[in-house]
Amino acid sequence: MKLSILDYSPVDEGLMPVDALAASVRLARHVEAQGFARFWVSEHHGAPATASNSPEILMSRIASATQAIRVGSGGVLLPNYSSLKIAENYQLLEALFPGRIDLGFGRAPGADRRTSMALNDEKSESIPYSRKVSDLLGFVTGRHRQGSPYAGMRAHPVTRDTPRPYVLGASGATAEVAARAGLGFTFAHFINPGDDGPQAARAYRAAFQPTDFAPEPGVIVAVFVATGATEEQAAECADAFHLWLTHAESAKPFERVPSLATARAHRWSLEELAVRKRNEGRLISGPPAQVVDQLRQLARAYATDEVMINLMMPGESARLQAVSSLVEALSGAAAEQ
Numbered sequence: 001m002k003l004s005i006l007d008y009s010p011v012d013e014g015l016m017p018v019d020a021l022a023a024s025v026r027l028a029r030h031v032e033a034q035g036f037a038r039f040w041v042s043e044h045h046g047a048p049a050t051a052s053n054s055p056e057i058l059m060s061r062i063a064s065a066t067q068a069i070r071v072g073s074g075g076v077l078l079p080n081y082s083s084l085k086i087a088e089n090y091q092l093l094e095a096l097f098p099g100r101i102d103l104g105f106g107r108a109p110g111a112d113r114r115t116s117m118a119l120n121d122e123k124s125e126s127i128p129y130s131r132k133v134s135d136l137l138g139f140v141t142g143r144h145r146q147g148s149p150y151a152g153m154r155a156h157p158v159t160r161d162t163p164r165p166y167v168l169g170a171s172g173a174t175a176e177v178a179a180r181a182g183l184g185f186t187f188a189h190f191i192n193p194g195d196d197g198p199q200a201a202r203a204y205r206a207a208f209q210p211t212d213f214a215p216e217p218g219v220i221v222a223v224f225v226a227t228g229a230t231e232e233q234a235a236e237c238a239d240a241f242h243l244w245l246t247h248a249e250s251a252k253p254f255e256r257v258p259s260l261a262t263a264r265a266h267r268w269s270l271e272e273l274a275v276r277k278r279n280e281g282r283l284i285s286g287p288p289a290q291v292v293d294q295l296r297q298l299a300r301a302y303a304t305d306e307v308m309i310n311l312m313m314p315g316e317s318a319r320l321q322a323v324s325s326l327v328e329a330l331s332g333a334a335a336e337q
Contacts, residue, residue, distance in 0.1 A: 001295065001296055001299050001305055001306070001307060001330065002036075002037040002305055002306040002307070003036050003037065003295075003306075003307060003308075003309060003326065003327070003330070004036055004037045004038040004039070004040065004220065004306060004307070004308040004309070005027070005028075005031050005036055005038070005039045005040065005308065005309060005310075005311070005323075006040045006041075006042065006074045006222050006308050006309070006310040007024050007027060007028075007039065007040070007041050007042065007052070007310070007311075008041075008042045008044065008050040008052060008310065008312060009021055009023070009024045009041065009042070009050055009051035009052040009058070010049065010050060010051075010257040010312055010314075011048065011049050011050065011051050011255075011256050011257060012256060012257050012259070012314055012315060012316065013256040013257060013258055013259040013262060013314065014256070014259070015256070017048075017051035018051075020050075020051040021051050021052075021058065021061075023316040023319075024041065024051075024052070024058065024062065025061060025062055025065045026316070026320070027039075027316070027319060027320065027323070028062045028065060028066050028069070028071075029065060029066055030320050030323055030324075031069070031323055032066045032067065032068070032069040034323055034324065034327045035327065036069060036323075037069075037070065037306060038069060038070035038071070038072055038102060038308075039062060039066070039069055039070070039071055039072070040055075040071075040072040040073060040074030040075070040102065040104060040308065041055045041058045041059060041062065041071075041072075041073060041074060042055065042073075042074055042075075043055050043073065043075065043076055043077050043080075047248070047253070048253075048255040048256070049244065049248070049253065049254050049255060049256055049257050055073035055074070055075070055076055056073065056076070056089045056090065056093060059071050059072065059073065059093060059101070060093060060096065060097075063093070063096070063097040063100060063101070064097075068100070069100070070100050070101070070102050070164075071097065071100055071101060071102065072101065072102025072103065072104050072164075072166070073090075073102070073103060073104045073105065074104045074168065074186070074222070074308070075103075075104035075105045075106045075166070075168040075186075076090075076103070076104070076105045076106075077105070077106055077107075078105050078106070078107060078129065078132045078133070078136065079107060079126075079129070079132070083132055083135035083136040083138075083139055084135070084139050084150075084153070084155060086103075086105070086136055087136055087139035087140045087155035088139075088155045088156065090103045090140070090163040091140065091155045091156065091157055091158070091159060091162070091163070092157060093163065094159045094161065094162060094163045095157045095159050098159065098160065098161065099161060101163040101164070102163065102164050102165075102166060103140075103163040103164065103165045103166065104165075104166040104167075104168050104186060105133075105136070105165070105166070105167065105168060106167075106168035106169060106174075107129045107169070107174065129177070130177060133167070133177060133181055134148070134181075135148070135150060136165075137165065137181060137183075137213075138150060138153075139153060139154060139155040140154075140155060140162050140163065140165070141154070141162065141212075142154035142158075162213070164184065164213065165181075165183045165184065165213055166178075166183060166184040166185065166186050166220070167181065167183050167184070167185050167186070168186045168188060169185070169186075169187065169188065169200070170187065170188040170191040170192035170196070170197075171192065171196065171200065172196070172199065172200045172203055174200070175187075175200035175201065175203050175204040175207075176203065176204075176207060178204055178208075179203070179204045179205075179206075179207035179208045179209065179217070180207065180209060181209075181211070181213075182208065182209045182210055182211030182213055182214055183211070183213055183214055184213075184214050184217075184218040184219075184220070185200075185201070185204045185217070185218070185219050185220070186219075186220040186221070186222055186308065187200055187201060187219065187220070187221050187222065187302065188222050189221050189222060189223045189282070189298065190222055190223045190224040190282045190283075190310055191282065193223075193281030193282050194281060197221065197301075197302060198301045198302055198303075201219045201221075201302045201303060201304070202303075204217060204219065205217045205219070205303075218304075219302055219303070219304040219306075220304060220306045220307070220308050221298055221299065221301075221302040221304055221306075221307055221308070222307075222308040222309075222310060223282070223283070223284055223295075223298060223307065223308075223309060223310065224241065224245075224282055224283040224284070224309075224310045224312055225283070225284050225285070225291060225295075225309040225310065225311055225313075225322070225326075226238045226240075226241045226283060226284075226285040226311075226312075226313045226322075227285065227286065227287065227288050227291045227313075227322045227325060227326065228287065228318075228322075229287065229288075229325070230287060231286065231287060234285050234286050234287055234290075234291075235285070236260050236263065236264070237260070237285065237313040237314070237318065238283060238285040239260075239263040239264070239266075240257070240258050240259065240260055240262070240263035240313060240314045241283055241285075241312055241313055242276045242279065242283070243258045243262070243263045243266055244257050244258055244312065245276075245279055245282070245312075246272050246275045246276055246279070249275060249279075250275075257312065257314050258314065259314050259315070260314055260315075263314075284298070288322075288325040288326050288328065288329035289329045289332070291326060291329070292326060292329040292330050295307045295309070309326075311323075
């Protein structure tokens with residue numbers, strides 16, 4: 001089983017976004033040294049507890065600070081931008097870091113309604129997602145769909161290889177888009193846990209149409225992870241995660257990722273506990289060996305060999321240690337087989 005990272009650049013309590021971005025660079029270097037397959041960064045808007053709102057800029061910094069690990073977006077949000085501009089940005093990244101760039105994209109706005117309006121205040125019409133995908137791929141390759149008004153147009157700079165596209169989603173509808181376009185598919189189990197993901201992965205494989213981007217289907221499953229050396233430490237990390245997530249879904253989100261001390265002191269209301277219970281499946285938690293076992297079960301459910309973990313747990317040192325501990329547990333589990 002291969003491990004990858006989806007990083008939100010969490011802004012820890014008492015720190016500033018600049019600290020979070022520097023920590024993301026250090027995390028990328030660490031996971032590369034630990035043999036992770038790829039490092040993806042997110043796009044969120046109007047979310048002060050996460051510092052990554054422009055993945056292509058952060059990707060450039062991370063790729064320049066590492067040697068060989070694949071670096072990608074998890075993901076750029078198509079509704080917010082011109083397909084041509086996205087293609088140009090990622091072609092430029094591919095030219096700067098050949099063979100290392102993943103272009104993960106999704107259909108969510110990644111923001112509340114007002115922020116979405118501010119990101120798109122000059123748009124007069126809403127373009128269907130399937131057409132946005134088709135236009136994006138056309139600009140990357142120069143091969144547009146029949147009848148496209150952009151026939152003959154291509155994003156520059158033209159590179160020997162193209163960025164590797166992945167459709168990100170949490171439903172069967174996005175699986176269908178990925179299959180028809182012949183692209184890799186990443187399912188956000190951290191958004192939609194349960195049976196929908198494995199079903200979407202099966203549907204994707206059944207409908208997959210090979211392309212130059214992906215001659216065969218490829219599935220990545222992404223999930224939140226919180227781990228600690230002991231059951232108690234892991235439970236504390238999970239408490240802090242759920243406190244952040246519960247408030248992120250409310251009208252009063254935290255402006256920073258709550259610390260373990262803040263989580264310990266918090267008194268959960270009945271309403272908060274109900275939200276937490278609803279979100280339990282979005283997180284895998286426990287000591288490293290237990291987490292690795294659950295990650296393997298998740299990979300089997302999706303019939304994939306790659307799991308992307310999102311470490312939204314407080315403290316840079318804890319996140320770095322989590323990576324090392326999971327790799328050690330994974331190596332130990334492999335040795336026992």
